[in-house]
Amino acid sequence: MSVTEEEVPADRVVETLESLLRAPPFVRSPKLTRFLRFVVEEELAGRGATIKAYTIATQALGRGPDFDPSLDPSVRVEAGRLRRALDEVYAQHADGLDIRVSVPVGGYRPRFIATEAAPAVADDAPLPDPAEVPPPAPDRPSPTVIGLTPRGQAAIIALLAGILLVLCIDLGLTVSARMAPGPAGPPRDMAVRGQ
Known part of the structure; x- marks a missing residue:
């Protein structure tokens, strides 16, 4: 595939987004679906500069306004999962995806790159069996090192x-009580012996 750096029309990006969201990694994970849809729609709406961990957490992932990205790595973790899911879709299910959507490491703003379509498959080539998509997994908080949120870990450390x-x-x-001098006079054990 050759890559072109031309501006990609928004309608083609939206079509690609909808195709991506029908791929197994996104069907299995509503959280990744919300993350990708949010960042793409914000970028297309001209609000790409406001895409930060806080806005993703509070507007796409359902976190409260007290979310602190410096204490809670969940958005970074989900961004890593999103990048891997996109790589998987483009590696295995790239048919008809002539726009590459990526979220470069170090930020959350998506990039849209037009690629040449892959050559068509010969008519006599066997078609792969459609894979059954497992039911979506329930949203679970991302695992942490000891099973606590970063805020809980900080509380345990404190x-x-x-x-x-x-x-x-x-x-x-x-130690200071044992080293302090006792009352004036002979030690008690000597006083007892002297009697």
Whole structure:
């Protein structure tokens, strides 16, 4: 396929988007479908500069206004899944997709590149059996290292740091109490022996 850097008409991008969303990776994942539809529609509407992790999370992925992309990597994780899904579709199901939609690493703004259509398949070539598409998986939060959200992980770390601080203070008080001089006079054990 040869690539051209000409401007791609919006109607062709919309047609390509609808074709992409019918491909198995997107049929299986409503979250990826919402992500891709959102970024493409925002770009076509001239609002590409506003496509950020926060807007994707709150407007496409259903997160609340308190979403903090610096604490929650879910948009970055979903963007990686989106890039892999697009690569899979173009590698396996590129028939009729003469526009390549990509989301370059380092951002979330999509790019639209016109490609030459692949040569037609010979009439006598066997057609592949249509693959059955499994039912869509329910939306689940992305897995994290220890099964907690980043905010939950931060809370656990803060709790552990607090416990460590209390233990250090207790140890310091115990050591200083043992090293402090006792009351004036002979030690108690000597006073007992002297009687």
